[in-house]
Amino acid sequence: MIVKQGIILEELEEKLKVCFKDKELLKVALTHSSYANGKKNIKFNERLEFLGDSVLQLSISEYLFSKYTNKSEGELTKRRALIVCENSLHEIAKRWGIGRYIKMSKGEELTGGRERVSILADCVEAIIAAVYIDSGFQVAKEFVIDNFKDTIEKAIKNKIILDxxxxxxxxxxxxxxxxxxxxxxxxxxxxxxxxxxxxxxxxxxxxxxxxxxxxxxxxxxxxxxxxxxxxxxxx
The missing domain is CATH 3.30.160.20 (Double Stranded RNA Binding Domain)
Structure with a gap:
C-alpha cells in the first residue's frame, strides 16, 4: 500500500513538474474533508485551500501588474477575477487529471465527488499552498504562472466564458x-x-x-x- 501511494504521488509530481521535499504536504493537499470524517489525526486540505487562494491571488496580481503596464486597476481586477475563478481552477484541475488522486469518502465518491467542480478547484488551491510552504513564494509564483499561462492569455483576450x-x-x-x-x-x-x-x-x-x-x-x-x-x- 505504501509503495502504491508513493508511485501515485510520483506520477502526480511528474504532471505538476514539482518534486516535493515534504511529501506529506502533497498528501494533505489531496485529502478531502470527507475522508477525514470519523478518523483521528487525519489532516485534510481546507486550511491549505485558504492559504493557496492568497498565494494564487498575489502571484497573478504581481504578474498582471508587471506585464500589462498599460491596463488600469479596474481592468486588471476584472482579468484577475476571470483567472482565479472556480471555473478556471476547474479547467486546471482537469488538465492535471487531479480527480483520480484525491482521497475522499466512499459516499462522496459515489455522489460524483471526483468530478465536482468545487472539490477540484479547491484542490488546485491546496496544491499551490503546498508548493509555497515546501519551496517558498518565488517557486510557487513560477508554478502558478507556468500552469495558468493559457488561462491568463484567454482572460486578457476576454475569451474566458463563465456562462x-x-x-x-x-x-x-x-x-x-x-x-x-x-x-x-x-x-x-x-x-x-x-x-x-x-x-x-x-x-x-x-x-x-x-x-x-x-x-x-x-x-x-x-x-x-x-x-x-x-x-x-x-x-
Missing part, C-alpha cells in the same frame, strides 16, 4: 432572434449518481452535446461544445 448558455445565445442572436433548444436525450445511473445527456440545437440542427451530473451541467457542457465547434469552423 456558456448565455454566451451561445448572444452569438446566435447576432443573426436575429433565434430560438435555441436544449433537449435531454437520456439519463442513466442510480439516483445518487445520475448522469444526464443533453443536446442543443437550432432549427433541428444539433450544435453540440453535453454530459453532466445535473441537467444544468449537461446543458452548459452542450453549449460549450457548440461554441467550440463554431470557433473551429471560423478559424
Amino acid at each position: 456558456y448558455k448565455t454566451k451561445l445565445q448572444e452569438v446566435m442572436q447576432k443573426n436575429g432572434d433565434i430560438s435555441i433548444e436544449y433537449v435531454l436525450t437520456k439519463h442513466e445511473g442510480p439516483p445518487h449518481r445520475r448522469k444526464f445527456y443533453t443536446q442543443v440545437s437550432v432549427d433541428d440542427k444539433v450544435l453540440g452535446k453535453g454530459i453532466g451530473y445535473s441537467k444544468k451541467e449537461s446543458e452548459q457542457n452542450a453549449a460549450q461544445e457548440a461554441l467550440k465547434k463554431m470557433e473551429e469552423e471560423n478559424e
